[in-house]
Amino acid sequence: MPRPSKHVFVCTQHRPEGHPRGSCAQVNSPAVMEAFLAAFQEHDLWGVHKLAQTSCIGPCANGPSVLVYPESTMYVGVKPEDVREIVEKHLKGGEVVERLKAPADLW
Incomplete structure (x- = not known):
């Protein structure tokens, strides 16, 4: 595969119930990952962009979090x-989808 145009990381971090930071998995990030998988398939994006699930990428209390590179x-x-x-x-x-973009003080 040639270098992808964009790389999409979907946080699917899971922490125990009651953990002080929470986790994206507790707020339905696996369903977000499934939606991205379906969208990549529907739009045939596999040869253009890269999609990966990842563990914690930062703003746990505001998840599910999705990070798109190279724009960060x-x-x-x-x-x-x-x-x-x-x-x-x-x-x-x-x-950029502004309504979903993390505020500057968060990212």
């Missing part, structure tokens, strides 16, 4: 229904 754009509070917008606007159109 962090999306927080992502729901499965937000994935289509991220794919259409950011991955295909090059436009």
Whole structure:
């Protein structure tokens, strides 16, 4: 595979219930990952972009978190229904989805 245009990391970190930092898995990040997998398949993005699940990428209390490189754009509070917008606007159109972008004091 040639170098991907963008690399999408979806946090699926799981911590025990009651952990002070919480975790993205506790707020449905596995469903977000599944939505990205389906969207990559639907839009045939496998040869263009790279998708990976990852452990903690930072803002646990604001998850699920999705990080897009090379821009280093962090999306927080992502729901499965937000994935289509991220794919259409950011991955295909090059436009950041501002309503999901992490605030500057967070990332």
